[in-house]
Amino acid sequence: MPTGPLRLALCQLNATVGDIAGNERKIVDGIAAARGQQAQLVLFPELALTGYPPEDLLLKEHFLSDARAALERIAAEATGIVALVGFPERGDDVYNALAVLADGKVQAIYRKLYLPNYGVFDEQRYFAAGDGGALIDVGGVKIGLTICEDIWEAGPPASDEAYAGASVIVNLSASPYHAGKGAERERMLIQRARDTMCVVAFCGLVGGQDELVFDGHSLVLDHRGEVVARAGQFTEELLVATIDPLAPRTYRLRDARLRAAGRNARAVPTIATLELPPAAAPDEQLRTGGPVAPMLDETAEVYAALVAGLRDYVGKNGFRRVVLGLSGGVDSALVAAIAVDALGPDGVAVAVMPSPYSSSETQEDARQLARNLGVELFEFDIAPTMEAYERTLAEPFAGRDPDLTEENLQARIRGNLLMALSNKFGWLVLATGNKSEMSVGYSTLYGDLAGGFAVIKDCPKTRVYALTRHRNEVAIADSGEPLIPPAIIERAPSAELRPDQKDEDSLPPYAVLDPILDGYVEQDLGREQLIQRGFKPEDIDHVIKLVDRAEYKRRQAPPGIKITGRAFGRDRRVPITNRYLG
Known part of the structure; x- marks a missing residue:
């Protein structure tokens, strides 16, 4: 029978895939920090020891062996506290x-029951499933164990653990972010707390890993589903909260819903019985709960995700600087602002590369933005290079009018110049295309698709505008002046590859295009379903044709940060050779 409060610490850390030694140090430091705040139980995220997702590293015996050796070293540091650490276990499987x-030492091991195999997940490729729920008894407090997907599923294992007497359910998680995911996850956890009548403690991974970003958003909820502690989003943090493990037991005396179902529930083993580490000082036990960080609104949240994803992709892959082309358009302006917020002005260089079709207004806006950001600026006039290409191709192109070929040459010249800077100085080239363009193939292979990382690849054009306005609102609140010249946002979008070119010459207006793309790409709606939603058949047919025809381009695009529910690449997998239309 628990006699007093239980002090929990949730170590929301940013693990790096494959950096077992670095992750080990973070976990050991987290244990020490939690113990220093008189926590009795400390949680770490899912696969914190190896980072998530390790993918085919899990097929290497020596990788699994190294992870286990690190776990044993961590265990030696777990004294005066109970630590729950996510790792890949090599047993019979x-x-x-x-x-x-x-x-x-390692007292017990719980194995994840539900292995997601949808969207970005491939866990059934790598893991065997556990047998069911499990409890640990810590000083008379029964604690149910779950890992990520285990708690997304209504019912077992969490319900079985509650029926078996758990008053606390813990969940170690690596839950990939998309816009609105934090609020969605929090609503789910509230429901699980209410269903099980348990305190729920959710410890989430934070940081970027290739295309994925993890938002953290660790939580402690009481048995009524009330949030009693919440960590910040997209930041490492040790969240410490005090809970009353007796409260759920008392609550169940008044609300007996679990009794009948519990009689027929599967038995749940108690896999470890441990002494409760020393309690906090009496004056620190007077109040339950902990700090509750505010949640960001969706646009601010997406912006923070892009900053975190870029910062970690650059840092974890050993780059010191990035470079991008600054056109005077809204997409490159947004990417430049994100890059400076992620890496600082010294970590970013930009290139303005006018052609004969570039307006003086867009070029001056690009230069002004570079000055506002404080980044290094390169200027390359590509007209002489265009003329050299024209001379070289004059004979095979004789008798043919200029067309898309000459437009694409301009984009490819710019791509070559950026890659030359990358090769010479070891910088990472950032591609600046958005999801709307990526969807319909409104981009040039080996031109504006060139680069090592595509920051806004999963941001539709309408969201690009919202994010850009958000960044200016932040700047105005801070300094009274916009960061991004307003003309960049207000000007009609154009690739400026031919005289008087506008995006709407080739595409429906983005206010029409993006909702069609959302239905076709994100929701897999067919033509007739889109018509029922009020879109014009001619717009639908045009967009579907463009999307289906552009799959080969998307396969060759650089990776980018996932912020929608269905990103190209890991999420949406469509064959290139494919005769099913629509």
């Missing part, structure tokens, strides 16, 4: 596992 560490 490989399991996505949670290790219970206490008294200097």
Whole structure:
């Protein structure tokens, strides 16, 4: 029978895939910090020891062996506290596992039951499933163990653990972000707390890993589903909260819904019985709960995700600087602002590369933005290079009028110049295309698609405008002046590859295009379903044709940050050779 409060620490850390030694240090430091705040139980995210997702590293025996050796070293540091650490367990098979560490050793291991195999997940490729729920008894407090997807599923294992007497359910998670995911996840956890009548403690991974971003957003909820502690989004943090484990037991005396179902529930083993580490000082036990960080609104949240994803992609892959082409358009302006917020002005260089079709207004806006950002600016007039290409191609092109070929040459010249800067100085080239363009193929292979990372690849054009306005609102609040020249946002979008060119010459207006793309790409709606939603058949047919025809381009595009529910690449997998239209 628990006799007093339980002090929890949720270590929301930014792990790096494959950096077992670095992740080990972070976990050991987290244990020490939690113990320093008199926590009795500390949680770490899913697969915190290896980073998530390790993908085919899990097929290497030596990788799994190294992870286990690191876990044993971490266990030796787990004294005076109970630590729950996510790691890949190599047993008779490989399991996505949670290790219970206490008294200097591994006391028990729980294996994840539900292995997601949809969207960005491939866990059934790598892991075997566990057998069911499990409890640990810490000083009389029964704690149910779950890993990520285990708690997204209504019912077992969390319900079985509650029926077996758990008053606390913990969840170690690596939950990839998309816009609105934090609020969606929080609503789900509230429901699980209410269903199980348990305190729920969710410890989330934070940081960027290739296309994925993890938002953290760790939570502690009481048995009524009330948020009693919440960590910030997109930042490492040790969230410490005090809970009353007796409260759920008392609550169940008044609300007996679990009794009948509990009689027929599967038995749940108690896999470790441990002494409760020393309690906090009496004056620190007077109040339950902990800090509750405010949630960002959706646009601010997406902007923060893009900053975090870029910062980690650059830092974790060993780059010191990025470079991008600054056209005077809204897409490159947004990418430049994100890059400076992620890396600082010294970490960013930009190139203005006018052609004979570039307006003086867009070029001056680009230069002004570079000055506002404080970044290094290169200027390359590509007209002489265009003329050299024309001379070289004059004979085979004789008798043919200029067309898309000459437009694409301009984009490819610019791509070559950016890649030359990359090769010479070791900088990462940022592609600046958005999801609307990516969807319909409104981009040039080996031109504006050239680069190592595509920051706004998953941002539709309408969201690009919202993010750009948001960044200016922040700047105005801070300094009274916009960061991005307003003309960049207000000007009609154009690639400026021919005289008087506008995007709407080739595409429906973005206010029409983006909702059609959302239906066709994100929701897999067919032509007739889109018509029922009020879109014009001719617009639908045009967009579907463009999307289906552009798959080969998307396969060759650089990776970019996932912020929608269905990103190209890991999320949406469509064959290039494909005769099914629509």
